[in-house]
Amino acid sequence: MTTVERTRFYQVGSWAAGNRLLDPAQASVQADPGRANAITSGHRACQGCGEALAARWVLDTALRVTGGNLVVVNATGCLEVFSTPYPESSWQVAWLHSLFGNAPAVAGGVAAALSAQGRDDVRVVAQAGDGGTVDIGMGCLSGMFERGDDVLFVCYDNGGYMNTGIQRSAATPAYARTATTPIAGTATGNRSGQGKDMARIAMAHRIPYVATATVADLRDLETKVRTAMGLRGARYLHVLVPCPLGWGTPSCDTLRIARLATQCGLFPVFEAVDGVVTAVTPIRHRADVREYLKAQGRYRHLFEPRPRTDLIEAIEAQARRTIDEFGLLAADQTEEARTP
Amino acid sequence: MLDQIEGSRAVARTVAACRPQVIPAYPISPQTHIVEALAEMVAAGELAPARYVTAESEFGALSLAIGASAAGSRTYTATASQGLLFMAEALYNAAGLGLPIVMTVANRAIGAPINIWNDHSDAMSQRDSGWIQLYARDNQHAADLHVLAFRLAEQLSIPVMVCMDGFVLTHAVERVDVPEPSQVDAYLPAYAPRQVLDPAHPYSIGAMVGPEAFTEVKYLAHQHMAAAESALPVLAGELGTILGRDVPGLLAPYRMFGAETVVVVQGSAWGTLADTVDTVRASGSPVGALGLVAYRPFPLQAFRQALAHARRVVVVERAFSLGGGGIVSAELRAALPPGVDLHTAICGLGGRPVTTATLRTLIEQAEAGRLAALSFPDLNTGVIDRELARLREGGHHGPSAENVLRHLHHLTLEGSR
Numbered sequence: 031m032t033t034v035e036r037t038r039f040y041q042v043g044s045w046a047a048g049n050r051l052l053d054p055a056q057a058s059v060q061a062d063p064g065r066a067n068a069i070t071s072g073h074r075a076c077q078g079c080g081e082a083l084a085a086r087w088v089l090d091t092a093l094r095v096t097g098g099n100l101v102v103v104n105a106t107g108c109l110e111v112f113s114t115p116y117p118e119s120s121w122q123v124a125w126l127h128s129l130f131g132n133a134p135a136v137a138g139g140v141a142a143a144l145s146a147q148g149r150d151d152v153r154v155v156a157q158a159g160d161g162g163t164v165d166i167g168m169g170c171l172s173g174m175f176e177r178g179d180d181v182l183f184v185c186y187d188n189g190g191y192m193n194t195g196i197q198r199s200a201a202t203p204a205y206a207r208t209a210t211t212p213i214a215g216t217a218t219g220n221r222s223g224q225g226k227d228m229a230r231i232a233m234a235h236r237i238p239y240v241a242t243a244t245v246a247d248l249r250d251l252e253t254k255v256r257t258a259m260g261l262r263g264a265r266y267l268h269v270l271v272p273c274p275l276g277w278g279t280p281s282c283d284t285l286r287i288a289r290l291a292t293q294c295g296l297f298p299v300f301e302a303v304d305g306v307v308t309a310v311t312p313i314r315h316r317a318d319v320r321e322y323l324k325a326q327g328r329y330r331h332l333f334e335p336r337p338r339t340d341l342i343e344a345i346e347a348q349a350r351r352t353i354d355e356f357g358l359l360a361a362d363q364t365e366e367a368r369t370p
Numbered sequence: 371m372l373d374q375i376e377g378s379r380a381v382a383r384t385v386a387a388c389r390p391q392v393i394p395a396y397p398i399s400p401q402t403h404i405v406e407a408l409a410e411m412v413a414a415g416e417l418a419p420a421r422y423v424t425a426e427s428e429f430g431a432l433s434l435a436i437g438a439s440a441a442g443s444r445t446y447t448a449t450a451s452q453g454l455l456f457m458a459e460a461l462y463n464a465a466g467l468g469l470p471i472v473m474t475v476a477n478r479a480i481g482a483p484i485n486i487w488n489d490h491s492d493a494m495s496q497r498d499s500g501w502i503q504l505y506a507r508d509n510q511h512a513a514d515l516h517v518l519a520f521r522l523a524e525q526l527s528i529p530v531m532v533c534m535d536g537f538v539l540t541h542a543v544e545r546v547d548v549p550e551p552s553q554v555d556a557y558l559p560a561y562a563p564r565q566v567l568d569p570a571h572p573y574s575i576g577a578m579v580g581p582e583a584f585t586e587v588k589y590l591a592h593q594h595m596a597a598a599e600s601a602l603p604v605l606a607g608e609l610g611t612i613l614g615r616d617v618p619g620l621l622a623p624y625r626m627f628g629a630e631t632v633v634v635v636q637g638s639a640w641g642t643l644a645d646t647v648d649t650v651r652a653s654g655s656p657v658g659a660l661g662l663v664a665y666r667p668f669p670l671q672a673f674r675q676a677l678a679h680a681r682r683v684v685v686v687e688r689a690f691s692l693g694g695g696g697i698v699s700a701e702l703r704a705a706l707p708p709g710v711d712l713h714t715a716i717c718g719l720g721g722r723p724v725t726t727a728t729l730r731t732l733i734e735q736a737e738a739g740r741l742a743a744l745s746f747p748d749l750n751t752g753v754i755d756r757e758l759a760r761l762r763e764g765g766h767h768g769p770s771a772e773n774v775l776r777h778l779h780h781l782t783l784e785g786s787r
Contacts, residue, residue, distance in 0.1 A: 098569055099569045100569055101441065101567045101569065103437065104576075110578070111578060114574060114576075114577035114578050115577065115578045115579075115580065116574075116577050116579070119574045119577055121572070121574050122572065123569070123572050124567040124568055124569050124571075124572040124573065125567075125572070125573070125574045125575065126437070126440050126567055126574075126575045126576055127574075127575070127576030127577065128433060128436050128437070128460070128463050128467070128576055129433070129459055129460060129463050131429070131459075132429060132430070132433035132436070132459075132460060135394075135425065135426075135429075135430040135431075135433035135434045135437065136433050136434070136436050136437035136440075137437060138423065138434050138437060139392065139394060139423070139433065139434035139435060139436060139437025139438035139439075139440075139441070139445075140437040140438065140440065140441040140567060141437075142392045142394070142421040142423050142434065142437075142438050142443075143391060143392050143421075143437065143438040143439075143441035143442060143443035143445070144441055145419075145421055146391040146392055146419045146420055146421045146438075146443055147391070147419075147441075147442065147443060148419065152569055169426055169427060169429075169430065170426065170427075170429070170430050170433060172426065173425060173426030173427070173430050176426070177423065177424065
């Protein structure tokens with residue numbers, strides 16, 4: 031869908047936000063000191079919070095694309111709780127929080143009102159965590175998709191209900207330990223399976239644009255927000271945001287963990303237009319699923335006191351299946367990948 | 371314009387005259403012809419630029435309304451019964467956010483047992499949701515109350531429910547003088563929201579409020595309700611002048627002069643009660659009727675004035691608090707001077723009609739001092755006795771509702787022999 035010019039950079043050879051040699055049209059919104067600051071510092075997110083980082087990139091980009099004509103609807107959840115208690119509200123945008131499970135419908139109502147007022151220049155972004163998206167908000171979200179409300183809905187997926195004490199959601203990955211899927215007796219954390227695959231559920235609604243992203247590749251996230259905001263109708267963006275508290279990872283490792291999730295094949299990064307996958311981000315440096323699991327406290331029971339090889343292999347099989355389904359490995363890597 | 375028209379259609383046309391900009395609705399659980407009529411008008415372009423949004427549930431419908439209202443549009447929806455309960459979380463939220471949404475509630479019973487017919491259990495269960503609740507005595511009143519509702523809601527930034535009896539009013543075809551758009555325009559100014567999601571003036575709506583300010587925020591909402599109690603008679607009077615007819619806003623009195631026995635009702639039983647009062651008055655008894663129009667805010671002062679000379683009050687309630695008793699009566703007690711007898715009669719539940727015979731018996735028993743504090747005048751005690759006897763047998767008993775239906779069937783068969 032989106033073609034990004036593959037430019038070599040003299041200084042760092044990367045997409046680093048601060049690269050001053052980049053064509054201004056390709057520069058990151060975050061590289062601009064004059065950027066809008068949707069969510070300012072001073073909020074109460076944990077150190078290393080993936081969600082706070084992703085929300086800033088998503089909304090600053092949306093503000094840039096819309097020239098500031100943006101309304102944001104927020105579901106109840108970590109993001110809402112850590113950002114709003116007055117007088118410390120971090121939001122520098124027109125922002126509405128209603129309930130946990132209704133953000134898609136509230137956003138649809140805002141879009142309908144703006145349309146009735148002839149304010150088609152004002153755009154709407156709704157955001158929620160994975161609980162507000164795949165669990166309690168799913169009915170309203172499906173309704174929003176089916177109606178084609180002119181809303182970009184962003185799910186920040188940290189795989190559970192984190193600010194309330196790390197309970198399981200339908201987006202919690204297999205065998206992860208949470209407060210409601212504890213390790214006790216023969217119990218091995220969250221049940222097997224891969225939860226609700228919301229991006230593909232969104233695609234099944236044949237909405238104009240669905241994409242996944244992670245905080246490991248913020249330029250990719252930014253590009254996808256730009257693409258999404260360039261379209262009308264119901265659009266869905268699913269962003270993997272590691273949670274140091276809930277995942278049992280050091281705060282400094284958030285981006286590394288997110289990158290491992292994509293590079294081991296467990297989290298596919300892709301775009302879909304009108305229900306059809308149009309682009310995938312291939313794995314560049316294949317990572318071992320075990321490395322990803324070992325880095326997180328929520329999977330410690332898979333390795334201690336004795337290794338649960340059966341469960342680890344089940345997760346590895348899941349990664350292989352995702353790699354195959356999305357073609358995440360380039361042709362020359364595939365043979366190697368299939369040979370353990 | 372005078373018309374012979376179904377209640378739902380009359381309300382739809384009145385709402386249309388109020389020019390809503392966004393109408394989100396869910397079609398079932400259950401719904402009325404109101405939203406169908408509005409969908410037709412929007413589709414035909416008669417309400418342009420209004421948007422009609424088909425919701426996936428009542429929770430979605432009211433949530434859509436919350437978004438639309440917060441974005442600065444006049445917003446209307448309708449529901450009933452289970453649908454109202456499915457909205458419950460969003461009801462409290464809309465009121466807490468101070469969004470002036472207007473909603474018709476076609477009052478119907480709440481299951482189990484499932485029952486689609488009229489009583490007031492649905493709206494009464496949302497007493498504390500922070501919505502103003504107005505109950506219509508007939509379809510003319512229902513239509514007029516919607517005009518009043520938009521004005522009141524927007525003046526005070528509080529959502530308003532207009533409650534009208536399901537089927538009895540919503541599906542009844544009768545004479546209604548549907549308010550003309552010109553009359554509505556003279557009464558209802560363009561919507562000027564007190565708060566709005568505006569990128570040019572961005573602020574947060576719906577932030578978390580902790581113990582340091584929650585009580586104050588709620589107290590302010592209570593004050594707004596008190597303001598509504600003062601505003602209602604004034605706004606209703608103003609509307610009445612424009613429409614050229616009486617539009618009761620707090621209470622709807624009938625033949626209250628010198629009334630020693632006063633019967634209080636909500637909703638469409640008012641008409642039946644007025645007829646009964648005429649009959650009883652003709653026999654020389656000083657009886658009067660009071661229709662409760664505003665249930666929230668509760669018109670305590672108006673009741674005090676109206677009941678200052680009453681000797682006994684009978685509150686006929688089409689909903690009740692299980693394990694408690696009358697809902698309205700419990701609050702009404704505070705309005706009564708010492709020595710006034712208060713009786714609660716629970717009847718007309720789940721679509722059972724409130725008849726002149728029932729009302730007349732209640733009045734006669736109250737006058738004779740033979741009416742209990744709490745009574746169920748239309749109760750079929752035969753089936754109750756049978757079911758209680760069955761329960762006393764103990765053991766596996768089966769579902770009570772189905773047992774009652776079976777007893778009823780047997781009693782009917784026995785009666786026909």
